Amino acid sequence: MFFLSExxxxxxxxKANAEGLLAVGGDLSPERLVLAYQNGIFPWFNEDSLILWWSPDPRMVLFPDKIKISKSMQQVLNGNKFRLTKNTCFEKVLESCSTIKRVGQEGTWITDEMKKAYLKLHEKGYAKSYEVWEDEKLVGGLYGVAMGNVFCGESMFSSSSNASKFAFVRLAQEYQEKDGLIDCQLYTKHLESLGAEEIQRAAFIEILQSHN
Known part of the structure; x- marks a missing residue:
């Protein structure tokens, strides 16, 4: 195990282990976070834990042109139920992602320390949010870190059916125009259903470095 110093x-x-854990410790300064994302590394830890840094192999990604849009979702996209904005209320999206109830999950990994760190990243132009509105109410969204034409997704939330999926599809459509990539980090059935797939870490980092 590699312990980070100052x-x-x-x-x-x-040097990451089989689960993708690479290092422990360090801090969540903007400089360290940017260096981490530039090298295919991200922090993920519980509130009572040391800072844990991960770089899993394989890596879950979405090539934007492979996004899967169901007929029902296409109707939502074509309709006027939702409205999308970007970077208008990053802190609200961050807070909503940290408090939304998730099946089979107790608590949140988005601790107060993480919130402060990503707010600083947002102020420096790296962390971005996509917000979904319904009747002027924030009902969904996502946030992540933009590294060139690679968007490293961190979390999403939804309080209205299809709201987070709406944000994700719009994100994919934007990055398809950029010939970019969306980093989803770890496999889930939900992400796979949207078209995401696992690729080797080396291939992901090669793409990441070519887009920065």
Whole structure:
């Protein structure tokens, strides 16, 4: 296990263990977070844990042109139920992602420390939010970190059916125009149903570095 010091560095991602855990410790300064994302690394830890840094292999990604849109979702996209904005209320999206109830999950990994860190990243132009509105009420959205034409998704929330999916599809459509990539980090059936797939970590990092 690699323990980070105050020096701004990470070990090679090939040193991650089978679960993808690469390093422990360090801090959540904007400089360290940017360095992490530039190298295919992200933080993920519980409130009572040390900071844990991950670089899983394989990596879950979405090539935007492979987004799967159902007929029912296409009707939502074509309708006027939802309205999308970007970066108008990042903190509200962050807070909503941290408090939304999730099946089979107790508590949240989006701790107060994480919130402060990503707010700083947002102020520096790296962290972005996509907001979904219904009748002037925030009902869904997502946030992540933009590294060139790679969007590293962090979390999403929805308080209205299809709201987070609406944000995700619009994100995919935007990044398809950029010939970009969406990093989904870890496999879930939901992400797979939307067209995401697992690729080798080396291939992901090659794409990441070519887009920065």
């Amino acid at each position: 020096r701004l560095e990470f070990p090679s991602v090939e």
